[in-house]
Amino acid sequence: MTMLIRTLATAAAAAVLATGAFAQSAGEVRNPPPFFPIKNEPAPKLIVDPPLPEPLARGAVLIPYRTENFRILPVFGAAASNVSPRVGHLHVTVDDSPWRWADTGNDTNTIIVVGLPPGQHKVKLELASPEHHVFTGQTVTFTVPETGSHPH
Template structure:
């Protein structure tokens, strides 16, 4: 009797497993599309925010289409659907590029006043570039603070 219950339970489990693997309803898209079937990835980088830029801080907001920015690398990750990857950021055609691995804004500080160029590239997990955008920014000259601030000027006026 116990053997019959065990066989019956195994048969029920097999039936449930087979049902769970049944094809999806007709016309319903599969849960995972091959990467080649996806719409192309797209990168949009917005102009630097003016208020921080006036203080010498570059803050670039960005968004992607058909692509998620996450810290994942390697050949196997390039096959994940929907597409995943990261951004490459290069300042002024410099020798250094860094990987930006989140949807947070790109923040750059410490540049001298004047014109600068930031190249932002959309990269898959193997660092293959899927798109690129250049953002030109000009960091204004910062006015030197006066040795005679408003409090000192007021004190000397009396």
């Protein structure tokens, strides 16, 4: 029985090692772990796509985005500015309004705006530190079409 257990344990260990040799690590696909500071962090990047066409045709604005060298988390204040890798939130402004909201992460990487009247609009997205310092931003311009009925 001991020999059977040793054989099964050896086979399991070999399978784990072989799988690990061919698979991408989580660090290669996602952000590095939050436990160790990163020296000389590269500047944060924001990549914003145009609104998805199918929902836009119904009057709903879904704007996909992603970040590099930056994690969107619900943290604020001076202490959070020292976290590495860099963290913060998005400032979202619609049509140059005097107010905006902060998106603190929802794992969908999509800003959703509904209820805009038909016509030309723009949404400005900005990567902001926990203390609201803006690193970078992008503005997306689009047209909400006339729809036969209200989408919601």
